[in-house]
Amino acid sequence: MKIRTGLAGLFFFFFTGCSGSPTYTEAQGFNPGHEPQVRVWLRSLGNADEVTIGGAGEVLVDLEGVSLRLPLPLEIERHGEQLWMNGRNANVSELTVHPGEADLEVRGTAYSGFLVVRAAEQLQLINMVALDDYTLGVLRGELPLPHVDPAAAGAQAIAVRAYTMYYIEKKRDVYDVDDTTLYQRYVGQKLAPDDLNLRSGVYATRGLYMSYRGRPLKAYYHSTCGGSTTDEATAFGEPNRLPLSGVDCNSCQQSKYWRWATVVPEQKILEAARLKGPLQGIEVADQGRGGRARTLRLRAGGKTKIVPAGDFRLRVGPSLLRSTYIVSTGRVAGGWKIEGGGWGHGVGLCQMGALGLAGKGLSATEIAEHYYPGAQTRKAY
Numbered sequence: 133m134k135i136r137t138g139l140a141g142l143f144f145f146f147f148t149g150c151s152g153s154p155t156y157t158e159a160q161g162f163n164p165g166h167e168p169q170v171r172v173w174l175r176s177l178g179n180a181d182e183v184t185i186g187g188a189g190e191v192l193v194d195l196e197g198v199s200l201r202l203p204l205p206l207e208i209e210r211h212g213e214q215l216w217m218n219g220r221n222a223n224v225s226e227l228t229v230h231p232g233e234a235d236l237e238v239r240g241t242a243y244s245g246f247l248v249v250r251a252a253e254q255l256q257l258i259n260m261v262a263l264d265d266y267t268l269g270v271l272r273g274e275l276p277l278p279h280v281d282p283a284a285a286g287a288q289a290i291a292v293r294a295y296t297m298y299y300i301e302k303k304r305d306v307y308d309v310d311d312t313t314l315y316q317r318y319v320g321q322k323l324a325p326d327d328l329n330l331r332s333g334v335y336a337t338r339g340l341y342m343s344y345r346g347r348p349l350k351a352y353y354h355s356t357c358g359g360s361t362t363d364e365a366t367a368f369g370e371p372n373r374l375p376l377s378g379v380d381c382n383s384c385q386q387s388k389y390w391r392w393a394t395v396v397p398e399q400k401i402l403e404a405a406r407l408k409g410p411l412q413g414i415e416v417a418d419q420g421r422g423g424r425a426r427t428l429r430l431r432a433g434g435k436t437k438i439v440p441a442g443d444f445r446l447r448v449g450p451s452l453l454r455s456t457y458i459v460s461t462g463r464v465a466g467g468w469k470i471e472g473g474g475w476g477h478g479v480g481l482c483q484m485g486a487l488g489l490a491g492k493g494l495s496a497t498e499i500a501e502h503y504y505p506g507a508q509t510r511k512a513y
């Protein structure tokens with residue numbers, strides 16, 4: 133039966149009292165002893181004002197207290213502050229889609245849990261998902277490698293839970309984290325090359341997270357430290373907490389980015405430093421833990437400027453200048469050659485180092501506790 137939409141036409145499918153999943157508001161916050169729900173803004177889907185929710189079978193759509201059973205797909209559009217569903221005004225600014233038998237899908241990716249659609253300044257999709265399912269979706273996004281030892285996946289899962297619970301505890305409006313690298317890359321149910329081992333790592337560490345002074349640690353992590361991890365002060369200019377003050381790693385040599393060389397066009401450097409050329413020199417001015425540059429000194433047009441290395445790296449492009457662990461700089465044809473090591477900001481767990489330590493036989497908790505000294509592994513649920 134083809135079901136036409138429009139709320140009057142849907143009255144046949146109207147019923148109430150149907151729950152099962154927690155509601156949007158009930159699920160906010162972190163309730164010790166229970167697996168928290170995470171509100172993940174699917175920001176990577178972009179700014180489009182319409183979205184199709186796919187999947188199989190019928191779903192339950194909650195329209196501010198009224199529940200409707202509808203077949204998929206659902207086409208949802210934003211018109212100002214109102215949402216339209218399958219071409220008709222739904223007269224709400226927020227609706228919730230609960231899955232039926234199968235996970236909901238958006239643009240070919242399946243998501244565990246349910247979806248909240250909001251008419252904000254743009255159409256906003258929030259995935260409400262249990263923390264362990266979210267953790268697996270982050271491992272799939274963050275560790276797309278052919279082989280990930282379950283102990284390394286478990287250590288990463290312990291870090292992901294802590295980092296996420298740190299944000300859940302903030303109890304912000306609307307969402308806790310988004311699905312981009314601003315927080316953690318989350319790809320829902322999109323399988324990774326070594327999905328079985330990622331799942332094994334998440335299940336084996338269920339509910340475990342890093343705790344520091346009785347609270348979830350903002351457990352930063354990165355791809356490759358290049359020898360030693362660095363501290364928050366060097367990387368972000370933030371005060372140092374003991375678990376994020378840097379440790380020796382020396383287990384990430386198998387990373388492609390253990391050492392690297394790159395050529396950055398001069399114009400890019402000048403723009404990133406907000407200087408006018410020609411560029412006469414760029415060098416490390418001040419070094420922090422792990423050999424990472426805290427600041428860089430640039431000379432251009434007769435002026436000398438000191439810039440924070442982390443900001444400079446992000447403005448140049450974090451995939452071009454892979455880290456602030458810089459060992460040499462020099463002028464070459466086409467720009468400036470920069471040699472260094474590591475990939476990422478260098479704080480907290482080193483993902484490639486965790487793989488190395490797992491290969492040496494360390495357990496998930498041993499690896500996590502190595503990278504977050506002074507923090508404890510706790511079980512939240």
Ligand SMILES: [Zn+2]
Nearest residue numbers: 381384482485
């Ligand atoms: Zn490392």
